[in-house]
Amino acid sequence: MDIKNVAASGTLLAIGIGFGISSVFTMDVGSALRMGPGYFPLILSIVITVIGIAIGIKALRDTEVFHPQIAPLRALAAVIIAPILFGLTVRGLGFVPAVALTSLSAATAATGQRPLVVLAITLGITVFCLGVFYYGLGLPVRLIGPWLGV
């Protein structure tokens, strides 16, 4: 079995079938003359699904080792959480704390950093972003948000 392409096939099947079902059941497919909202997505879903099946059949027959190099879990989590954290806090806490939290999260992604260095990076980025985006580009944001009682 070729694990990598089994996974690839699975991804395609999930997306193809998911979008396909949604096109058929939640929208009007219509006809070639009067294409409904579901017509074009349905065609694309079928293409994706068929390719998924083709790759899957071949992958099940092949034998292939799959040892992908993957970023450390800590880095993965820290990088993904950074923008989410920004989204969760920018309204409530305000721009400055949100940027600080985002850079803090991102800076902890790399292993073997001393806490002081992480803090220095965070501080530097926050000050820089404040200068560039707020004072420089005039981004309409609240610096400190309502959650902090301001």
Next chain:
Amino acid sequence: MMDLIGNLGLGLSAALTPYNILFCFVGTLLGTLVGVLPGIGPTATIAMLLPITLSLSPETSLIMLAGIYYGAQYGGSTTAILINLPGESSSAVTALDGYQMARQGRAGPALAAAALSSFFAGTIATVVVAALAPPLTSIALKFGSPEYFGLMVLGLAASIVLARGSVLKTIAMVSMGLVFGLVGTDINTGAMRFTLGRPELADGLNFVAVAVGLFGIAEILRNLETTIERTAVISRVAGLWPSRADFKAMIGPACRGTLLGSALGVLPGGGAILASFASYALEKKISKTPERFGNGAIEGVAGPEAANNAGAQTSFIPMLTLGVPANPVMALMIGAMIIQGIVPGPQVATEQPVLFWGLIASMWIGNLLLVILNLPLIGLWVKLLTVPYTVLFPAILAFASIGVYSVNSNTFDLYVMAAFGVFGYALSKLDFEPAPMLLGFVLGPLLEEHLRRAMTISHGDVSVFFTRPISAGLLTVALIVLIVAFLPNIARRRKQIFVEED
């Protein structure tokens, strides 16, 4: 001819305001700054910096984006020459001889050769764009829906052939991009599509969030897999200026590279990459001493760099005249235009001549700024390569987050960005290439719109695409291109080319 000069004059007067020059300068600076980072190519650079430009006026923002583009290209070449880590396939060719020159202590002349031949190519290609754009625009105004449909299919087919890896997987990626592009309200009926009941998705997935996730975040994750080794070559960059003999050796390749690049860049689907490969092969073939190639031949730097830059320039032609992006970078440009409220297409030239010609003129200004900026600042870029990645990527993430948020002041976009980051990273591990997907994402709504219109006009008869000569021609070429990609010996050669560049 007088028209050409008049138009370029209009463009120059629009682009040459101190304000625009400032942002073009900042764009080239930032573009180089990010582009010089190992492993980050022009597409990722633009995706990361795109949000910053959106708060500016349309002209200024596009001019700045063009600056970022050229800066990123040049930054990529710098990294390729100094530490042999090309950020995108087009600068992979530069690394072949550029890095060898650097190892022989000739990094300075290599960098200068790259900058000067790029500038030369950029100057010529700007004139080519200015000369070709108006006639093509008037042809494009005659295009009906079947023609547009054919053209977009051809663009997607070309992007499939030029992507590395499995053809089937790339077709799947394009289709996936198209279907993701359809998320949101259907313009014809007002029906909600794939919005999962989230009102935030009614306007579709935010393009910037998708692009930053797919390229920016996924790229950062790839870079965090290993600590990047930085080789010592970079400590010595002395004697920047090429010798007289170097100049003599550069002129021919730069001219031929410019020609090749200008011609191939117009092709949809990433002609610039093709151009630098073609130029390298050509120079090696006609050289009296082909054995020097791969061992530090300055011709092997000058030719491909000129070809690459000329191609980068002329790839604006299909975007400006037809509103159809030739490659992922142009897809980003179109995305930016749409966010600014400009509908890309032939009408831009007639309705907004200042914007249109300003952009063309700014291409040349961007190239000029690059030479002015890079030659004296090479020492700085070299230093930058020694700044640890652990400091740089949190900053890039913070910029990207702020930028994505600033597009619509919508926090949901940040979650989309994170999700597409993970998705993009997973896809790259499964050998799917994200670039064709982004192209599909931008073209999705357009392609559907023209398909629907064509079918309505023809009363549901598919033959409309094959009875109109232009669309029949375009679709036939697209079909041939796809069949060629599936031919076994071409497939093998594609594999070879892309293995070589890795």
